[in-house]
Amino acid sequence: MKEKCYQLNTDVYVVDGAERSAIYDLNTGHLYSISRDVSQLIAHLIDNPIAIELDSEQKNILNEMLANNLLVSTEKPGIKHDIKELMRDYPLDFAWIEVTRKCNMACPFCYESSSPSCEERMSFDEFKIVVKNLAEAGVDRIQFIGGEPTILKGELMRMIEYCREHYHFEMIEVYSNGILIDDNWCQFFKKHDIRVALSIHSYIAEEHDKHVNYKGSHKKVERAVRALNSHDIPYRVGTVKSKSCNVGEPNEGTSYRIGAPDNPRLAGRADFNAYDLEMFRTKAITKDSKRAPLTKETVTNYVSGHQCFLHDIYIDTKLTVYPCVMERRQSYGNLKDKPLVEMLSSKFRYMTKDNIEGCKNCEYRYACFDCRPDANNRGFYQKPWFCTYEPTKGIWHSVESVYEYLQKTSQKDNLSKIPIVVE
Amino acid sequence: MVDKKKWEINPSKFELLTEDTPVPSDWCSPDAQAGCKPRGVCEPNTCLPCWPRENKASYQNSKEKMKQIPGGDSELEPNATIPKPKS
Numbered sequence: 001m002k003e004k005c006y007q008l009n010t011d012v013y014v015v016d017g018a019e020r021s022a023i024y025d026l027n028t029g030h031l032y033s034i035s036r037d038v039s040q041l042i043a044h045l046i047d048n049p050i051a052i053e054l055d056s057e058q059k060n061i062l063n064e065m066l067a068n069n070l071l072v073s074t075e076k077p078g079i080k081h082d083i084k085e086l087m088r089d090y091p092l093d094f095a096w097i098e099v100t101r102k103c104n105m106a107c108p109f110c111y112e113s114s115s116p117s118c119e120e121r122m123s124f125d126e127f128k129i130v131v132k133n134l135a136e137a138g139v140d141r142i143q144f145i146g147g148e149p150t151i152l153k154g155e156l157m158r159m160i161e162y163c164r165e166h167y168h169f170e171m172i173e174v175y176s177n178g179i180l181i182d183d184n185w186c187q188f189f190k191k192h193d194i195r196v197a198l199s200i201h202s203y204i205a206e207e208h209d210k211h212v213n214y215k216g217s218h219k220k221v222e223r224a225v226r227a228l229n230s231h232d233i234p235y236r237v238g239t240v241k242s243k244s245c246n247v248g249e250p251n252e253g254t255s256y257r258i259g260a261p262d263n264p265r266l267a268g269r270a271d272f273n274a275y276d277l278e279m280f281r282t283k284a285i286t287k288d289s290k291r292a293p294l295t296k297e298t299v300t301n302y303v304s305g306h307q308c309f310l311h312d313i314y315i316d317t318k319l320t321v322y323p324c325v326m327e328r329r330q331s332y333g334n335l336k337d338k339p340l341v342e343m344l345s346s347k348f349r350y351m352t353k354d355n356i357e358g359c360k361n362c363e364y365r366y367a368c369f370d371c372r373p374d375a376n377n378r379g380f381y382q383k384p385w386f387c388t389y390e391p392t393k394g395i396w397h398s399v400e401s402v403y404e405y406l407q408k409t410s411q412k413d414n415l416s417k418i419p420i421v422v423e
Numbered sequence: 424m425v426d427k428k429k430w431e432i433n434p435s436k437f438e439l440l441t442e443d444t445p446v447p448s449d450w451c452s453p454d455a456q457a458g459c460k461p462r463g464v465c466e467p468n469t470c471l472p473c474w475p476r477e478n479k480a481s482y483q484n485s486k487e488k489m490k491q492i493p494g495g496d497s498e499l500e501p502n503a504t505i506p507k508p509k510s
Contacts, residue, residue: 029441030439030441031439031440031441032437032438032439032440033434033437033438033440034436034437034438035435035436035437037436038436038437057433057436061436061437064437287440290440290441291440291441291442292441292442293441293442294441
């Protein structure tokens, strides 16, 4: 029998988990789940010019892999592809700037626990330090966030004017609850090319007001929408879902659209009680959620570092730099002590799911979005609380069984205690 | 194109998880990718406050020519009449 050599095709990778493995085909976007013996068969085919007899199942697998260009024939023993070869560096490109922690609202789900009683704010001189550092680090998109930035009134305008006068940020956005946005603000936004993000949680005024615990707030944010529309200010709508808030439907007179309501991240005041089973079903990492094709760009990002922390940073009112507006358990340092450019080598920017307990042995670890602050009171390095896969057993638990488990004990992180009900 | 039905291998040994492009119609964007969820429940790259990194379609009244999201905000052209809600 003539010896044959094989190797994985370019941009095809095998990633081993504790029990099973996965093939990432970045040419087609396909993700395959394979058993350990198939992974071993692939390794053997790559390592050895073979003349061995394969059994019928192994032949089928080999033929399918060849037919789908996962494996290719070579003249000599094949080159081993390691998915880590995709690693690259990314520039920082976005920053949240918390100019005040004070808010004219106190939404029960606020990740920052802001309220009218929060007094911390960034001074103008401190703000100048922030934007200088951001410009030096190459950040070209910034967002003013709070608290509620517009309660700073003239001080916020001064900050924005300073940015436009001294720097060339590609995009400046103000994240607002819309309560104070009126024609004056819109004229200012228009003049300085400012975009706006608005928090609107329902088309139904009563539902929105109840959700944010502020009677009359929906009416005010609708006024903001009208002003933004009349001044042609680009704005978007951010919505946080809750089982107790009906988003409703727009009517003919509704001049905005709620696009993709966000499941609450369990950080700050938000907790698991915001979820019912149906919301959890849409949140959970399940076998079904792996239907979307992979892209090489995304997998490259997941292999290289954290998909958010690589690109974004958050600076609070005290000039402490964090990986994310919701993630304050780890900081990079303070801009009063060292420049931002010296913080960018932080291990947190380059963390992958190889660093996450419960994920590092999962074969899907480079094909899975990771929101660290969405922790449900778990530790920084813990597996996502909404993942239904157990890599040490190679099984998917049912969404219902995980939800029930979380209801009983949302603080713990031991899927092995869940009765095995495989999807 | 892989057709799952033609595979004769035990799925416990070898199983295709992803669906072939184009992205399923219940996905929020043609750019849906690993980590994305069906429309309306997508994850941070298209939501607040980790607003769209590359997807500017969220802006509801911008005059910029933006990528289109089926059924999403980007269908709203500047000064367009808002479509009537589903009955």
